[in-house]
Amino acid sequence: MSSNARPLEDVTGMAESDNRLFRRISFRIMPILWLVYCFNYLDRTNVAYAHLRMKEDLGFSDAVFGLGASLIFFGLIAFEIPSNIVLARIGLRKTLVRIMILWGLCSASMSLVTTPTEFYILRFMIGMFEAGLVPGVLYYLTLWYPSQRRGQPSAVFYTAPSCAGIVSGPIAGVFMTYLNGFGNFQGWQWLFIMEGLPCVALAFLAYFVLSDSPDKAKWLTVDERRRVQQLIQDGNAKHHTLDRQELLSVLRDPRLWVLGAVGFLMLISLFGLTFWQPTLLKGMGLTVMQVGLYSVVPSLCGVVASVIIARHSDATGERCWHYILCALTAASGLLLTTLFPTNTVLTLLCLCVTWTGLTSAYAMLWTLPGRVFAGKVAATCLAIITVIHGSAGIVGPYGLALLKTATGGFTISLYTGSALLVASTLLFYPFFRHRSAYQLKETH
Known part of the structure; x- marks a missing residue:
């Protein structure tokens, strides 16, 4: 004994x-x-x-x-x-x-x-x-x-x-x-x-x-x-070494490119709002100090919500509808923001809704690559997805700037960001609606 x-x-x-x-x-x-x-x-x-x-x-x-x-x-x-x-x-x-x-x-x-x-x-x-x-x-x-x-x-x-x-x-x-x-x-x-x-x-x-x-x-x-x-x-x-044949197999998996494209569409809105939110708030008559202080509230809402929603997703094991509902929440927040161009409190509440959805959706999206691809293929997939996502930083701030210049305001830019978020859910759903699409899978 x-x-x-x-x-x-x-x-x-x-x-x-x-x-x-x-x-x-x-x-x-x-x-x-x-x-x-x-x-x-x-x-x-x-x-x-x-x-x-x-x-x-x-x-x-x-x-x-x-x-x-x-x-x-x-x-x-x-x-x-x-x-x-x-x-x-x-x-x-x-x-x-x-x-x-x-x-x-x-x-x-x-x-x-x-x-x-x-x-x-x-x-x-x-x-x-x-x-x-x-x-x-x-x-x-x-x-x-x-x-x-x-x-x-x-x-x-x-x-x-x-x-x-x-x-x-x-x-x-x-x-x-x-x-x-x-x-x-x-x-x-x-x-x-x-x-x-x-x-x-x-x-x-x-x-x-x-x-x-x-x-x-x-x-x-x-x-x-x-x-x-x-x-x-x-x-x-x-873990084994990723050989040429397996690399080709990974590149042919549509889920890899869908995860990259969905993140690209979503991050155009996220990056654009990151760089233009202070200008949006200042345009409502706020001082620089007020803009800085008010910007804390949406960011804090996003951080807290992402933790709570991620825990719920982990507890249930469900990813697809968690992402879709978060992205649609962000899209709704952007649309609602256009309705209150002079009301600071309501605009701030709409931005809180937007950042709650954006931050949570992005966190939810990154739970999937490690489950779809694991072991020797994970590093290659993460590198490809990261590059595709980073490209949104090129499009987002400058694209919103061009729209703002052409239209004289943020309304069309916010409509566009909302539409891109909706598009990301339409692209995401067919590939990840079944849990089997993101079950942990490792190639041997």
């Missing part, structure tokens, strides 16, 4: 020891990675608030702003793969230093912009320099966590943009209101400076706190390093 109990005790003790080890690893690396992604989102979207003053000071048209907002995604897509090739050779620490110093300086340099050409060049360069950050971090997590432990740190990492979206408005409002005119700089210039330069300091902090891999982590004991590497190697041994 005792001989049988002993191995069970050993297994339990080893599991507890592993849990402590990975908690220690998470406390070491995740706060830095989270902060990096948080500042990345702030630097990518601060132009939406800066435009409230730039338009008056520099005379930029909505089309100029929309194109500049979109150009960052051209840089991202063009340099995503080269950046990751370099990362594999030199490690994450040096890559983060390069990415954060260059993007931080470029973001701060936005304060010196005086012409549309300068605006375009710097926006493209910010995208170019930050390219590879997110896939680089996801690759980095594979070096530290076995596959069965990778979900939680990945989820924590992805909360950074949502949290940054909540604080970005108030931060912009404070800088643009209380620093306006200080040191002969306008408030929008201080916004770029105060959110860009900290990235340089954060780059050096990341370099000294992080380690490129477990075997180089001096803050772990020799036994701990060996244990982490052993667990990761055991997990990797379960």
Whole structure:
């Protein structure tokens, strides 16, 4: 009896020891990675608030702003793969230093912009320099966590943009209101400076706190390093290499392209609203500070709703109708927003409905690729879907700018965003209406 109990005790003790080890690893690396992604989102979207003053000071048209907002995604897509090739050779620490110093300086340099050409060049360069950050971090997590432990740190990492979206408005409002005119700089210039330069300091902090891999982590004991590497190697041994024949099979699966296209249609509205919501609110007579504070409410509603809806979906195992209802909720919110062009409270409520649907729909969409494709095909599928989704960032801000310029307001733009969300549900339903379409499937 005792001989049988002993191995069970050993297994339990080893599991507890592993849990402590990975908690220690998470406390070491995740706060830095989270902060990096948080500042990345702030630097990518601060132009939406800066435009409230730039338009008056520099005379930029909505089309100029929309194109500049979109150009960052051209840089991202063009340099995503080269950046990751370099990362594999030199490690994450040096890559983060390069990415954060260059993007931080470029973001701060936005304060010196005086012409549309300068605006375009710097926006493209910010995208170019930050390219590879997110896939680089996801690759980095594979070096530290076995596959069965990778979900939680990945989820924590992805909360950074949502949290940054909540604080970005108030931060912009404070800088643009209380620093306006200080040191002969306008408030929008201080916004770029105060959110860009900290990235340089954060780059050096990341370099000294992080380690490129477990075997180089001096803050772990020799036994701990060996244990982490052993667990990761055991997990990797379960997966095969993706060969040419299987790649062709994946590319012929229509669900791959549907997931990409559905996200593309939905993200046109999401990216467009991200960059144009401050302008929409300011057009109702609000001050910059009020715009920043009011923007917190829709973002907070979206974060809370996405967590609640994701839990309900996990509990029921249903994905299709969860996505469809969330997307239709966002479409309804956009339509309702057009009905109250002068009523701030009702417009804000409509934006809350919109962000509740948008954020939840996007979170729901990303639950599917890992269930449709798993194991050796997952990385290839995620890369393809990510590129298709990122293309929406090129279309959304600039497309809405052109519509606003042509029509003189946001009404047609909001109608268009609503129609695209409805179209995404019509495309989604035929392929995922049955649960068998998103049952976990792994190719051997």
